[in-house]
Amino acid sequence: MSDTTVEAAKRAAAQQAVKDHFDPNATNVGIGSGTTIVYVVEAIKQASTNPAIRFVPTGYQSRQVIVKAGLTPIAFDSLAEDTLLDVAFDGADEVDIDLNCIKGGGACLFQEKLVAQRARKFVCVADYRKKQDRLLTNWPTIPIEVAPISVPVVLRALKTLGSTEPKLRNTLLEKSGPLKTDQDFFIIDAPFKTLLVKEDVESGKGKGDGSDGTWEVTQLSDAIKSLTGVLEVGIFSGLNGPDAEALRATDSRKTVTSGQKPIAVYFGMADGSVELRTAQ
Structure with missing residues (x-):
């Protein structure tokens, strides 16, 4: 279009x-x-x-x-x-x-x-x-706002949660370094498999808690938000x-x-x- x-x-x-x-x-x-x-x-x-x-x-x-x-x-x-x-x-x-x-x-x-x-x-x-119908169908990643000092720790934790190649977001001009938010924090963009809704979990399409590789929307949001160094998660649920x-x-x-x-x-x-x- x-x-x-x-x-x-x-x-x-x-x-x-x-x-x-x-x-x-x-x-x-x-x-x-x-x-x-x-x-x-x-x-x-x-x-x-x-x-x-x-x-x-x-x-x-x-x-x-x-x-x-x-x-x-x-x-x-x-x-x-x-x-x-x-x-x-x-x-x-x-x-x-x-x-x-x-x-x-x-x-x-x-x-x-x-x-x-x-x-x-x-x-x-x-x-x-x-x-x-489900989040992470077309949009590729979950944006996460983090304290600059915490970036390595959060990247490692996101991989543990099942994210494939989470990356620090840079400015359009690479030599300018990481993009800064209005809070002077950084953004990590974390890919995950397509997220489940509650109905999917209830119907047995996945556990939704990450243990079988599937995440339900709110459960993943809560898991990411609990990581030290994370200010906010770009999931609204x-x-x-x-x-x-x-x-x-x-x-x-x-x-x-x-x-x-x-x-x-x-x-x-x-x-x-x-x-x-x-x-x-």
Whole structure:
């Protein structure tokens, strides 16, 4: 498909997602990173230029998009501790049938997860290339943000978990060395076999805990996150916003603010249509 087709698909998905989930009277809105988000901000600006709405970016690039659109940015750490975002819009590198996502191709995964977990609902916008049944079907690796000093230890541990040739991500100009995130951390890209969803484990398609070479999405995310030196993993799974709110209502001791999985994913298709996947 041509670049024109892909960009048209992104714009169509963004427009529909904003139409369905953006409230012109909102107070705080999260804005993610990546090329698709440019079209989300474009659609938001068309819907409202309310100066009272504060837009929380997930990194330098998304802040520039907000400012260029004439909207009002606010830093994530400027929010009051009890403030939840009305909604957060972001893209994804790949999405499975359970709405689990791989993110971090643009190296903003830590701040993207912070913003997603601070939102009452996270809405994902993507093009048809990102629509898969299982993660690591088309997208080749899991991005992992790590402390620079820990790179050798984490690379070794990832191989133990079953990753084949995990690699430190370099800048496009090789002589400039490793790519640095907004936190001055590095990114490791770790290939694994196609990940299972919970239904696969329940139906006996694999144990999902790595013992037989198969990993279920959340189990692998937890295993990687537990490694010393790992700041964040580019797998968005587990709870979504409404699920997290229900959990907090039953147990006030829960520290979870919100979920990291989207409630809905809008895929712009090659034929100009938009396909919607929602939480079951």
